[in-house]
Amino acid sequence: MRGPALYAARRASVGPHHRLRIQPRGWDGLSLADDAPIARYHPLADRAISQALRRRADEIEAAFGEIAPTLQELAPRQFAPEFAQVAAETMRARLKLEIPHAALTASWTAPLDMRALHARCVLGTFCRLIERAFDRGLANLSDGEPADALICRWGFHAVDITPCADGRLSGVTDYILRVPSSIVAFRESYAGAMFDVDNAVRHWESVELRRWRDAWPNAADAPTRYLKIGVYHYSSVAPQHEGCAAHGSDETRAASALLERLNAFEQAVRALHGAPASVATLLVGVDTDTDAIRVHVPDASGRMDIRRHVDSGSLYDATSRLPRESAKEAIRDAVAACAGASADDLETEGMRWFCGYLLKNNIGQVEAVRDWHQGRYADAGxxxxxxxxxxxxxxxxxxxxxxxxxxxxxxxxxxxxxxxxxxxxxxxxxxxxxxxxxxxxxxxxxxxxxxxxxxxxxxxxxxxxxxxxxxxxxxxxxxxxxxxxxxxxxxxxxxxxxxxxxxxxxxxxx
Ligand SMILES: [Zn+2]
Missing domain, CATH: 3.30.1330.140 (Carboxysome Shell Carbonic Anhydrase, C-terminal domain)
Structure with missing residues (x-):
């Protein structure tokens, strides 16, 4: 894409003061039947991954959704003869949980604690779903190439993601960023994404030690870097109320505090291990109402600015009707414009391609939310x-x-x-x-x-x-x-x- 169309795509997607506006779409809410015209979908949205993630979401929701009706049905019968056995069998059949009879034995002087039982079922269901072992390799390939090989080619050997602890980011790696577990060395969450720098340096050291000792994931002398990504969040629907609780629902505060922390991490690694041990950092924001992301693309010196970013939501709109290759080129150009670099600048190329990879992945999630949640999640909170x-x-x-x-x-x-x-x-x-x-x-x-x-x-x-x-x-x-x-x-x-x-x-x- 060249000329006016490219300019429009850049202008639509690059900060500093852009706010996402979702235009009503006539096809919102249509089912994703396999015979649906492909032109209705963004050329870069991976619908196979979206559909697999939706099936997983449905399974998780159904598992938790069954708890309250089951307990409501059992509660009035708790004093009946043989209740403990009947209840245990019912919970095994409907919730797939093994609850000991002792926890289901009631008498008229000591009725069941249904509230504690509910919490126990929630905890048990979460553990059961962990052991269900969902396929977390859906995004292992990107355009047919293994993601770990790709990030290595872009100059990174490990990715460390620190999102806010907020539950609306519970799907940050699989759903929002759609990066496979094979490239994520660490994912630790903290309120406001305020990670401990000392602890983050130890994580970096553990990865570097393995590179020296085992040449894993690559040899220590390979010219690649450890990439730490900080993820803050904000709400486009209710920015004053549904943003990050740890930062007073102030998105500027959330972004700047995290950027400061990322810079401190980079400085700490340099101070402890010298300039050759440099790490890369990346600031990403998530709109928790739409799952769209802002990528604060670093400039040639690695600096980021909270006011300078590429927004996947507006990039989606600007590129949704383009041919696939043109859409990819538009993303690359928008990222280069944000970095203040030319599209053929070798020094910033790896990070720019990685940013483009995140934006392209997230376009699938933006589309999924538009399709399945009528543009934005019903529950902003x-x-x-x-x-x-x-x-x-x-x-x-x-x-x-x-x-x-x-x-x-x-x-x-x-x-x-x-x-x-x-x-x-x-x-x-x-x-x-x-x-x-x-x-x-x-x-x-x-x-x-x-x-x-x-x-x-x-x-x-x-x-x-x-x-x-x-x-x-x-x-x-x-x-x-x-x-x-x-x-x-x-x-x-x-x-x-x-x-x-x-x-x-x-x-x-x-
Ligand atoms: Zn938060």
Missing amino acids: HTERLIVVGDPVDDVQLRNLAFQAQMRTVEEGADDLDVGIRILRAHHAPHRLPVPVLVHIRFDPRIPGAFAAAGQHARRLAAAITARHGVLAAQGELVVAAVVRAADGSVLTPIDLTASQDDAPPEAHR
């Missing part, structure tokens, strides 16, 4: 089902599924935990439902004693959460469960929070 603390869980992803806050101790993650509990309380309390919290700790099975240490760690974290929010826990407004899992992604082991040492039966703790 929070409807998270649980909080995950400890180590990250990426196996099951969906917008508004879980508020994830990574922490080793409650002391270091207190602010994040409090934000999460405040958010979920606002959504759960009106329904008189407690907030479910899952403590998730990973361990390396090759390290002697790591399993037992992980169990102790999980117990300490669970106890600290319960102690910090003691009033809520005592009132039955908070239900905490804990699991540990080997780093190779094997099955979850529930931790008995009532026992001091044994790690046998699953039990919720309140």
